[in-house]
Amino acid sequence: MGENAPAGTAQDDLMRLRATIDNVDAALVHLLAERFKATQAVGRLKASAGMPPADPAREERQIARLRSLAQEAGLDPQFAEKFLAFIIAEVIRHHEAISAAHGSPGESGSAGS
Protein backbone atom coordinates (compact mmCIF):
# COMPACT_ATOMS: atom_id res chain seq x y z
CA MET A 1 0.00 0.00 0.00
CA GLY A 2 2.90 2.32 0.76
CA GLU A 3 2.02 5.98 0.78
CA ASN A 4 -1.40 5.44 -0.70
CA ALA A 5 -2.95 3.46 2.11
CA PRO A 6 -6.69 3.11 1.56
CA ALA A 7 -8.94 5.58 3.33
CA GLY A 8 -10.05 4.31 6.69
CA THR A 9 -6.77 2.59 7.54
CA ALA A 10 -5.78 5.02 10.27
CA GLN A 11 -9.29 4.68 11.68
CA ASP A 12 -8.98 0.87 11.52
CA ASP A 13 -5.60 0.99 13.28
CA LEU A 14 -7.09 3.23 15.94
CA MET A 15 -9.95 0.79 16.49
CA ARG A 16 -7.52 -2.12 16.79
CA LEU A 17 -5.35 -0.28 19.32
CA ARG A 18 -8.41 0.75 21.32
CA ALA A 19 -9.61 -2.86 21.40
CA THR A 20 -6.22 -3.81 22.91
CA ILE A 21 -6.45 -0.99 25.44
CA ASP A 22 -9.97 -2.12 26.40
CA ASN A 23 -8.79 -5.72 26.88
CA VAL A 24 -5.87 -4.59 29.02
CA ASP A 25 -8.19 -2.37 31.09
CA ALA A 26 -10.56 -5.28 31.74
CA ALA A 27 -7.60 -7.39 32.91
CA LEU A 28 -6.35 -4.53 35.12
CA VAL A 29 -9.77 -4.13 36.77
CA HIS A 30 -10.00 -7.84 37.53
CA LEU A 31 -6.45 -8.00 38.90
CA LEU A 32 -7.09 -4.96 41.08
CA ALA A 33 -10.22 -6.65 42.43
CA GLU A 34 -8.11 -9.71 43.36
CA ARG A 35 -5.41 -7.52 44.90
CA PHE A 36 -7.90 -5.76 47.17
CA LYS A 37 -9.35 -9.13 48.20
CA ALA A 38 -5.85 -10.16 49.28
CA THR A 39 -5.09 -6.90 51.11
CA GLN A 40 -8.44 -7.07 52.89
CA ALA A 41 -7.57 -10.61 54.02
CA VAL A 42 -4.22 -9.26 55.25
CA GLY A 43 -6.05 -6.52 57.16
CA ARG A 44 -8.36 -9.04 58.84
CA LEU A 45 -5.47 -11.42 59.59
CA LYS A 46 -3.34 -8.70 61.14
CA ALA A 47 -6.25 -7.44 63.23
CA SER A 48 -7.12 -10.92 64.54
CA ALA A 49 -3.47 -11.90 65.17
CA GLY A 50 -2.65 -8.58 66.82
CA MET A 51 0.02 -7.79 64.23
CA PRO A 52 0.95 -4.14 63.65
CA PRO A 53 -0.90 -2.79 60.58
CA ALA A 54 2.08 -0.98 59.06
CA ASP A 55 5.27 -2.67 57.88
CA PRO A 56 7.66 -0.07 56.41
CA ALA A 57 10.33 -2.68 55.56
CA ARG A 58 7.81 -4.66 53.50
CA GLU A 59 6.75 -1.47 51.72
CA GLU A 60 10.35 -0.60 50.87
CA ARG A 61 10.91 -4.08 49.40
CA GLN A 62 7.71 -3.70 47.34
CA ILE A 63 8.83 -0.35 45.92
CA ALA A 64 12.29 -1.68 44.99
CA ARG A 65 10.81 -4.79 43.38
CA LEU A 66 8.17 -2.89 41.39
CA ARG A 67 10.74 -0.40 40.12
CA SER A 68 12.95 -3.27 38.97
CA LEU A 69 10.03 -5.12 37.29
CA ALA A 70 8.98 -1.87 35.62
CA GLN A 71 12.46 -1.35 34.22
CA GLU A 72 12.44 -4.86 32.71
CA ALA A 73 8.96 -4.34 31.27
CA GLY A 74 9.73 -0.98 29.69
CA LEU A 75 7.56 0.98 32.13
CA ASP A 76 8.82 4.18 33.78
CA PRO A 77 9.98 3.01 37.25
CA GLN A 78 8.88 6.33 38.72
CA PHE A 79 5.38 5.71 37.39
CA ALA A 80 5.42 2.20 38.91
CA GLU A 81 6.27 3.73 42.27
CA LYS A 82 3.51 6.35 41.91
CA PHE A 83 1.13 3.55 40.95
CA LEU A 84 1.97 1.56 44.10
CA ALA A 85 1.45 4.68 46.22
CA PHE A 86 -1.93 5.20 44.54
CA ILE A 87 -2.99 1.61 45.34
CA ILE A 88 -1.66 1.82 48.89
CA ALA A 89 -3.71 4.96 49.54
CA GLU A 90 -6.80 2.94 48.64
CA VAL A 91 -5.71 -0.01 50.84
CA ILE A 92 -5.30 2.38 53.78
CA ARG A 93 -8.78 3.79 53.06
CA HIS A 94 -10.15 0.21 53.22
CA HIS A 95 -8.31 -0.59 56.45
CA GLU A 96 -9.57 2.60 58.04
CA ALA A 97 -13.10 1.65 57.03
CA ILE A 98 -12.61 -1.82 58.62
CA SER A 99 -11.20 -0.22 61.79
CA ALA A 100 -14.10 2.22 61.96
CA ALA A 101 -16.59 -0.64 61.52
CA HIS A 102 -14.90 -2.50 64.42
CA GLY A 103 -14.77 0.59 66.63
CA SER A 104 -10.98 0.49 66.91
CA PRO A 105 -9.09 3.77 66.70
CA GLY A 106 -8.72 3.96 62.92
CA GLU A 107 -5.05 3.10 62.71
CA SER A 108 -3.91 3.25 59.14
CA GLY A 109 -1.06 1.47 57.50
CA SER A 110 -0.50 -2.12 56.36
CA ALA A 111 0.47 -0.26 53.25
CA GLY A 112 0.69 -2.42 50.14
CA SER A 113 0.19 -5.29 52.60
Next chain:
Amino acid sequence: MGENAPAGTAQDDLMRLRATIDNVDAALVHLLAERFKATQAVGRLKASAGMPPADPAREERQIARLRSLAQEAGLDPQFAEKFLAFIIAEVIRHHEAISAAHGSPGESGSAGS
Protein backbone atom coordinates in the same frame (compact mmCIF):
# COMPACT_ATOMS: atom_id res chain seq x y z
CA MET B 1 -6.72 -26.68 64.48
CA GLY B 2 -9.70 -24.66 65.79
CA GLU B 3 -8.77 -22.10 68.39
CA ASN B 4 -5.36 -23.63 69.08
CA ALA B 5 -3.76 -23.04 65.70
CA PRO B 6 -0.03 -23.77 65.88
CA ALA B 7 2.29 -20.81 66.38
CA GLY B 8 3.46 -19.35 63.11
CA THR B 9 0.20 -19.95 61.28
CA ALA B 10 -0.80 -16.30 61.10
CA GLN B 11 2.71 -15.50 59.87
CA ASP B 12 2.46 -18.28 57.27
CA ASP B 13 -0.93 -16.98 56.12
CA LEU B 14 0.53 -13.49 55.85
CA MET B 15 3.41 -14.78 53.72
CA ARG B 16 1.01 -16.62 51.43
CA LEU B 17 -1.18 -13.55 50.97
CA ARG B 18 1.86 -11.37 50.31
CA ALA B 19 3.09 -13.83 47.67
CA THR B 20 -0.28 -13.45 45.93
CA ILE B 21 -0.09 -9.66 46.17
CA ASP B 22 3.44 -9.74 44.71
CA ASN B 23 2.29 -11.93 41.81
CA VAL B 24 -0.64 -9.63 41.10
CA ASP B 25 1.65 -6.59 41.24
CA ALA B 26 4.05 -8.15 38.71
CA ALA B 27 1.10 -8.81 36.39
CA LEU B 28 -0.18 -5.24 36.86
CA VAL B 29 3.22 -3.75 36.01
CA HIS B 30 3.49 -5.80 32.82
CA LEU B 31 -0.07 -4.95 31.75
CA LEU B 32 0.54 -1.27 32.39
CA ALA B 33 3.69 -1.47 30.24
CA GLU B 34 1.59 -2.96 27.40
CA ARG B 35 -1.13 -0.36 27.89
CA PHE B 36 1.33 2.51 27.55
CA LYS B 37 2.81 0.91 24.43
CA ALA B 38 -0.70 0.93 22.93
CA THR B 39 -1.48 4.51 23.97
CA GLN B 40 1.85 5.68 22.61
CA ALA B 41 1.01 4.01 19.29
CA VAL B 42 -2.37 5.81 19.39
CA GLY B 43 -0.55 9.10 20.01
CA ARG B 44 1.76 8.57 17.02
CA LEU B 45 -1.12 7.39 14.81
CA LYS B 46 -3.28 10.41 15.65
CA ALA B 47 -0.38 12.79 15.08
CA SER B 48 0.49 11.29 11.69
CA ALA B 49 -3.15 11.03 10.55
CA GLY B 50 -4.00 14.53 11.76
CA MET B 51 -6.67 13.21 14.13
CA PRO B 52 -7.61 15.34 17.13
CA PRO B 53 -5.77 14.12 20.25
CA ALA B 54 -8.74 14.27 22.61
CA ASP B 55 -11.91 12.21 22.21
CA PRO B 56 -14.31 12.97 25.08
CA ALA B 57 -16.96 10.52 23.81
CA ARG B 58 -14.41 7.68 23.85
CA GLU B 59 -13.38 8.64 27.37
CA GLU B 60 -16.98 8.61 28.58
CA ARG B 61 -17.48 5.14 27.13
CA GLN B 62 -14.29 3.95 28.85
CA ILE B 63 -15.44 5.27 32.23
CA ALA B 64 -18.89 3.66 31.93
CA ARG B 65 -17.37 0.34 30.83
CA LEU B 66 -14.75 0.26 33.59
CA ARG B 67 -17.33 1.09 36.24
CA SER B 68 -19.50 -1.76 35.00
CA LEU B 69 -16.56 -4.23 34.86
CA ALA B 70 -15.53 -3.15 38.37
CA GLN B 71 -19.01 -3.81 39.70
CA GLU B 72 -18.96 -7.34 38.24
CA ALA B 73 -15.47 -7.99 39.64
CA GLY B 74 -16.29 -6.76 43.15
CA LEU B 75 -14.14 -3.63 42.84
CA ASP B 76 -15.42 -0.22 43.97
CA PRO B 77 -16.58 1.45 40.71
CA GLN B 78 -15.51 4.82 42.07
CA PHE B 79 -12.01 3.45 42.55
CA ALA B 80 -12.02 2.08 38.98
CA GLU B 81 -12.91 5.57 37.72
CA LYS B 82 -10.15 7.16 39.85
CA PHE B 83 -7.75 4.53 38.52
CA LEU B 84 -8.59 5.38 34.90
CA ALA B 85 -8.11 9.09 35.65
CA PHE B 86 -4.71 8.28 37.19
CA ILE B 87 -3.63 6.33 34.09
CA ILE B 88 -4.98 9.01 31.74
CA ALA B 89 -2.95 11.69 33.54
CA GLU B 90 0.17 9.66 32.72
CA VAL B 91 -0.92 9.15 29.10
CA ILE B 92 -1.36 12.92 28.73
CA ARG B 93 2.11 13.44 30.23
CA HIS B 94 3.51 11.05 27.58
CA HIS B 95 1.66 12.79 24.75
CA GLU B 96 2.88 16.17 25.91
CA ALA B 97 6.43 14.82 25.94
CA ILE B 98 5.94 13.51 22.36
CA SER B 99 4.50 16.87 21.27
CA ALA B 100 7.38 18.73 22.90
CA ALA B 101 9.89 16.44 21.16
CA HIS B 102 8.21 17.19 17.81
CA GLY B 103 8.03 20.90 18.46
CA SER B 104 4.23 20.98 18.13
CA PRO B 105 2.26 23.14 20.54
CA GLY B 106 1.94 20.62 23.39
CA GLU B 107 -1.71 19.83 22.96
CA SER B 108 -2.80 17.36 25.57
CA GLY B 109 -5.62 14.88 25.44
CA SER B 110 -6.16 11.60 23.66
CA ALA B 111 -7.10 10.65 27.17
CA GLY B 112 -7.27 6.93 27.81
CA SER B 113 -6.78 6.69 24.05
